[in-house]
Amino acid sequence: MLEITDLHASVDDKAILKGLNLQIRPGEVHAIMGPNGSGKSTLSHVLAGRPGYEVRGSIQFNKRNLLDLVPEERAWAGLFLAFQYPVEIPGVSNANFMRSALNQVRCQRGLPVLEASDFLKLIREKAALVQLDPSFLSRPVNMGFSGGEKKRNEIFQMAMLDPKLAILDETDSGLDIDALRIVAEGVTKLRREDNSFLVITHYQRLLDHLKPDIVHVLIDGKIMRTGDYTLALELEEKGYDWLKAETV
Amino acid sequence: MAQSGNGMIPSTIPDTPPTANWPTSQIEAWKYTDLRHLAEGLLWNPGNESLQPWFIRPHEMLAYFSGSGSPKKAVTGSDAFTSIIHSGTQGGWQLHIPAGLSSNTPLRVVYTPVSPSGWSAFNHHLYVEQGAHLTLIEENEEEEPLATEPMFDQSQDAKSIPLCTMTMHHLQVHLERGAELKLIRIFRCPKSKAFVHQVDTHQEEGSKLEVQTVAMGSGIIRNNVHIQQRGNHCSSGLLGLSVAFGGGHIDQYSRIQHHSLEGNSHQHYKAIAAINSTTIFNGVLRVEPQAQQTNAYQRSSNLMLDPAAHRIGHKSKGFMRPGKVNAKPELQIFADNVKCSHGATVGKLNTDSIFYLQSRGLSFEEAQRILTLAFAMEIIDQLEDESLRSEVIKQLDLLQWH
């Protein structure tokens, strides 16, 4: 599904990703862990196409060259990024935002535009998945939402847009235990054989719920180690320093 | 024609002010203070050597005076005020701070009264070279201490009383790369006098400027601060406090023009208008097309003291017109990648607060005095000079609140 080869990214001539390789197959859940400043968030934004990065290397996504696509084309192709810091959009209600986005995405995927009643049904169903109160639908996107609500709103949007690959950029940070469980359960319900997840996190907590197939450790812009779920446990116990020391 | 020692005087000076060209309220920047109208009937005061209008009290002599001749680079404005001051100036000081020089000890300039009548004008130059730091205090001395002035006077509006003197100062400042200047001023003006001050500042790359002005009185004060940010990464901070009482008219005008990248400016002006008195704030913030990533903020907070409340608290006699507050914070933005905002508020003291203080045994006047000072303290606390802070507080304390 996703094949990243020798990916370099820099901002203002400061190199952040330094030759990163990564493969994700359909149905897999990958986790990327790493210390502050290792390039985790940069990776997620380079995948989503945020402007401002100088990028070299190759990213193939379902046989398309992702780097040729603008952000919305990547979204149409089935890539979703749950933002670490979701943006507030004054005056635009959640429902309106999702209807515009969903219709556009469906249109691009050759699906018919949803009737208002079907849309309403869908939006309620998906909101229930992350236990968002229906009243939030009429509220402006992320305005006045608590940190936890914003993160749940990201997962809700993910559920609405039904992506092939979802990147969760530190979705667990700032969540209390209950919210974490809700988010994790929501994600688990969305797992299928034909979609994949890339979970970026500092902590093991979310991974306890999600049980990733593969865990990567990102240090200084490169994947330093790849392993199974036990690697996360090992990191939780030992921290990153032992890996850093190994690389020196 | 008089000559004052420093050679800055034009060779021909008219005997009467060329008031025909003076700014009137038709000019937007002078909408609320009509200089031509105010100066009507005032004779020009040619000045004389023995009445040197300035002296500097250096705590520590760091700067040298460039003496006669024009300063290295004069900043010139082209507005109406600039042309007056150059058409009839009696003299002024020049100060040159060499590159790299800095000291924590401020220099102090005190403007003493020149003559008991007529109008007079002075022209000063300050040049701060690369990386130099300076704190300069400007003050004007008045013969009559303000302490005698009652806060709640039923005097007429200062603008309707014929003036006996009008003093004008024009200070031109040039800040080279990385230079830092703190300009702290206290301007006082009693009844039947007018004090007009304009500073024109040219800022080069990375320079920092703070202009802090306390203006108080029952006369007329007009304070213009003009800033041109000509280099990248400049920062300018303006702080102002106006206290107008006994018919006083205090007009604070600022104009900041951002010409370069990543400039920063912030302004906070507070004004207190007592009975029969007027305060004005007019701030123009202009961001030119090339001045991308400018961050600018402008705030005007205005307090009106309430004669009705005063009457309730204190059976007063005579006519009392409420104060007037005019505020005009302007944004002129020609660059898109900027963050600019402004806010203005006008209001009176919170009656609940007054009542709370009264319930603790304070008189109405005392409660009003304390809350008004508290409003002013937000600015006073930020004055960069300890001695000035206490001086301003003392001045405000001395005002008669009963």
Next chain:
Amino acid sequence: MSEDPTVPLPEMNDNSEEDVLLNRWAEQDYEFGFVSNIDQEIVPKGLNEEVIRWISARKEEPLWLLDWRLKAYRHWLNMTTPQWAHLEIPAIDFQNISYYAAPKAATKLNSLDELDPEIKSTYDKLGIPLEEQLILAGVAVDAVLDSVSVVTTYKEKLAEKGIIFCSFSEAVREHPELVKNHLGKVVPYTDNYYAALNSAVFSDGSFVYIPKGVRCPMELSTYFRINAAGTGQFERTLIVADDEAYVSYLEGCTAPKRDENQLHAAVVELVALNRSEIRYATVQNWYPGDANGIGGIYNFVTKRGLCQGISSKISWTQVETGSAITWKYPSVVLQGDCSTGEFYSVALAARAQQADTGTKMIHIGKDTTSRIVSKGISAGRGQNAYRGLVKVRESATNVRNYSQCDSLLMGDRCGAHTYPYFEINSPDAQVEHEATTSKIEEDLLYYCQQRGLSTEEAIALIVNGYAKEVLDKLPMEFAVEARKLLAISLEGSVG
């Protein structure tokens, strides 16, 4: 986006796609730029007392009105054009304008069947169905083409309630006392240059009177259309709401696409008596000129409401997307105690458009309140200025005012300016003003794009959200139209 302090935030470089888009937006086509072939009667160009007498005679006006026009004209001769706005207005040759144009068959119609089919199709093209049965929302329409009102719908139904809704000319004939009592009382002919000119030459407009205690059962609306070349439009609207009356009034405007500039100098006067309420909404879409500033309407309009009665309320809502130059300050004089004034505005200046618009809230009565919400959008080479005055007279105790003025900049060749004036002479007034100027945040666009919206859709969505507080104040029928108008501007930019 990263919490890691060691990772510098990427510079949000201007997306070239966005630039192209903004440019296209700046040049997007004007939908209503057609010209209708209507046989017209046009008075020769030029302005003098003879022309004014001719207009007055043509409209069969009483002598007092002619006298008033002539007084206004003589006053105007001694006035000069206002120069204080942030506008570059080319000199206007007032002798090169025709001051009266009317469809030849323009005797006022009472039945739509008699209407010239070409005129009817003009309004159909504008999306304004004049057939009463087609007006689903029950909006009564007064259609003004160039200098005259061509048809007014629903008159009889309104008359049952005692509501007068007719063309200004008809009101002069049928209700002379009402007109005489109020004409020029809110906007005297001495008020300003363009108001004086309008008073001298105004040709038609709408007149509304809502009697005591009547709540107008439907939205009243006027559609102004400039069609003839070389003419100016000078209409005059007067709305009087008697005690406890309520009316909501809508106004829409379009004009053909032409290389010449045409002058529109209207006057609107509103009078609200005790406990009455007038809501006045405008969707202004005059031809804005092309991207180089060629052609377009000069929209120099004086609108003012008088809250004469106690607890009366006047609310202005405007969506200004058209005109080459807009100079307009819908104001409220709050004379009655406890009266309320409101001003909600969205002003868009794209292409080479210039707008200097805002409001005046003049507080005279006690316990009066006013609220100002202004949302400016500048794009292309547009220059957009908010100019507003809040004046509190000494007599006005316990006044409240709140103003919020935001500006959105799109592209680096436009400008956004804010000129609020506060003149407060009453010590217990509480006045608050906030203003911000910024561009659409890159992060906001990126977030929307990540969810699959194209740049253009994302901008449309964000702009509509930004303007929402104002758009929500429009009656339903107009809100839809206004949203479409903002969106149409964006649709034109699809690559």
